[in-house]
Amino acid sequence: xxxxxxxxxxxxxxxxxxxxxxxxxxxxxxxxxxxxxxxxxxxxxxxxxxxxxxxxxxxxxxxxxxxxxxxxxxxxxxxxxxxxxxxxxxxxxxxxxxxxxxxxxxxxxxxxxxxxxxxxxxxxxxxxxxxxxxxxxxxxxxxxxxxxxxxxxxxxxxxxxxxxxxxxxxxxxxxxxxxxxxxxxxxxxxxxxxxxxxxxxxxxxxxxxxxxxxxx
Amino acid sequence: xxxxxxxxxxxxxxxxxxxxxxxxxxxxxxxxxxxxxxxxxxxxxxxxxxxxxxxxxxxxxxxxxxxxxxxxxxxxxxxxxxxxxxxxxxxxxxxxxxxxxxxxxxxxxxxxxxxxxxxxxxxxxxxxxxxxxxxxxxxxxxxxxxxxxxxxxxxxxxxxxxxxxxxxxxxxxxxxxxxxxxxxxxxxxxxxxxxxxxxxxxxxxxxxxxxxxxxxxxxxxxxxxxxxxxxxxxxxxxxxxxxxxxxxxxxxxxxxxxxxxxxxxxxxxxxxxxxxxxxxxxxxxxxxxxxxxxxxxxxxxxxxxxxxxxxxxxxxxxxxxxxxxxxxxxxxxxxxx
Numbered sequence: 039x040x041x042x043x044x045x046x047x048x049x050x051x052x053x054x055x056x057x058x059x060x061x062x063x064x065x066x067x068x069x070x071x072x073x074x075x076x077x078x079x080x081x082x083x084x085x086x087x088x089x090x091x092x093x094x095x096x097x098x099x100x101x102x103x104x105x106x107x108x109x110x111x112x113x114x115x116x117x118x119x120x121x122x123x124x125x126x127x128x129x130x131x132x133x134x135x136x137x138x139x140x141x142x143x144x145x146x147x148x149x150x151x152x153x154x155x156x157x158x159x160x161x162x163x164x165x166x167x168x169x170x171x172x173x174x175x176x177x178x179x180x181x182x183x184x185x186x187x188x189x190x191x192x193x194x195x196x197x198x199x200x201x202x203x204x205x206x207x208x209x210x211x212x213x214x215x216x217x218x219x220x221x222x223x224x225x226x227x228x229x230x231x232x233x234x235x236x237x238x239x240x241x242x243x244x245x246x247x248x249x250x251x252x253x254x
Numbered sequence: 255x256x257x258x259x260x261x262x263x264x265x266x267x268x269x270x271x272x273x274x275x276x277x278x279x280x281x282x283x284x285x286x287x288x289x290x291x292x293x294x295x296x297x298x299x300x301x302x303x304x305x306x307x308x309x310x311x312x313x314x315x316x317x318x319x320x321x322x323x324x325x326x327x328x329x330x331x332x333x334x335x336x337x338x339x340x341x342x343x344x345x346x347x348x349x350x351x352x353x354x355x356x357x358x359x360x361x362x363x364x365x366x367x368x369x370x371x372x373x374x375x376x377x378x379x380x381x382x383x384x385x386x387x388x389x390x391x392x393x394x395x396x397x398x399x400x401x402x403x404x405x406x407x408x409x410x411x412x413x414x415x416x417x418x419x420x421x422x423x424x425x426x427x428x429x430x431x432x433x434x435x436x437x438x439x440x441x442x443x444x445x446x447x448x449x450x451x452x453x454x455x456x457x458x459x460x461x462x463x464x465x466x467x468x469x470x471x472x473x474x475x476x477x478x479x480x481x482x483x484x485x486x487x488x489x490x491x492x493x494x495x496x497x498x499x500x501x502x503x504x505x506x507x508x509x510x511x512x513x514x515x516x517x518x519x520x521x522x523x524x525x526x527x528x529x530x531x532x533x534x535x536x537x538x539x540x541x542x543x544x545x546x547x548x549x550x551x552x553x554x555x556x557x558x559x560x561x562x563x564x565x566x567x568x569x570x571x572x573x574x575x576x577x578x579x580x581x582x583x584x585x586x587x588x589x590x591x
Contacts, residue, residue, distance in 0.1 A: 150511060
């Protein structure tokens, strides 16, 4: 009887704690660690906010791209694969939502644009078939990994110790994106007609989106 | 006896003239040092700005010391006056080499206040005189004089009255942020109940607007100063930080377009209530707070009706899809062949 109570308490405690944390609307009290250190001056704040804003926009866009791909290819044989990659992007987006709310970062005002553009990009490349969808994945994930790498470089140049937590998060996400990139290559991304053109066009679009999201 | 008095007077005059020459030399030295610090600009500031501040600093020092030297010529215990005026130089880089023997007495850097701190002090003192002089340079000058500084120190404020108004706005915003943080702490400690969003917003906006009450007569002038083109960017920045602070403490953690919608709505409510307050003559501005209540209620109603429209729309779409499927079944189009 006591063992039963103890075990059920063990199971219930995390749920209670989680529910308690959810009910409270004030974030700086419900976590005792912070991924991003509080900025020391306005220059650092500007840099950190730009990084977080564009990362958030990137994950949001990636999530929408996979949604577009699922809308077309959801019921085909590649459906489960795309769903799996989409779930990982959703997890990334959730993490960045948390960080943005905690650090009071303004999300980019172009989110509705990335909403529509991402969905259209995913859907239109999926209409080219499974290879098209994979080619889009490869292009986008390559852009995103490059972008994460340059952010990691920036933060390492500044102060690796200060940003350890943030660097860990970005490195983990970059590794996930590289995994998606490799998955795309494995699943015949390069066999789509006009692969080089499609890939470069998408990458130019991504670069433009990154540039704009940092600022607007 | 008269000759003795004449002699002592002559010796005294010589002493004073020697002292005066010494003070003049020191003044010139300090002026040159101020200029030099402006010229040997630190890497952080662009050279022209520090040159300008260097000039202004030297002008200010000269003005200041011309006042103090007037006293010193008459008073032989001028050493203390001079030391007083030296102990408050607006020196930003305390890493300047201390070549004068007076400066070596100030060993801790806290004796030196930065130019920003001095400006803040003067503007804070100037706020007292706003009901009398309005939001003008005269108020700043009078404020400077109460601090024992020359009224020519208004030359430090390139923006004149705009500096005063922006300083007041920034001060009010930081006071509000402190109050909101304190309230949040109370809620955390369980000593206060968490308020509903609408009530929280209403109380926050009311608290902030009540800070205008001492200056409400001259507030239209202040608002018009804030609307001048060169003041608009900074005024907008203050407004956006104010609205962001209020929403953050109200518990808004949205990271999508709602972030913008909420802040836009609150900005509209705040600005309109501010304008209503200018023309309000009811006791304790009751009409203003009633107006604020109504506007917040409007915003809440708008939000709920948007939600209702969305959910109704979704239900309608589902109903239509169901009807289409039923039709397909009825006409036999849904059979798998």
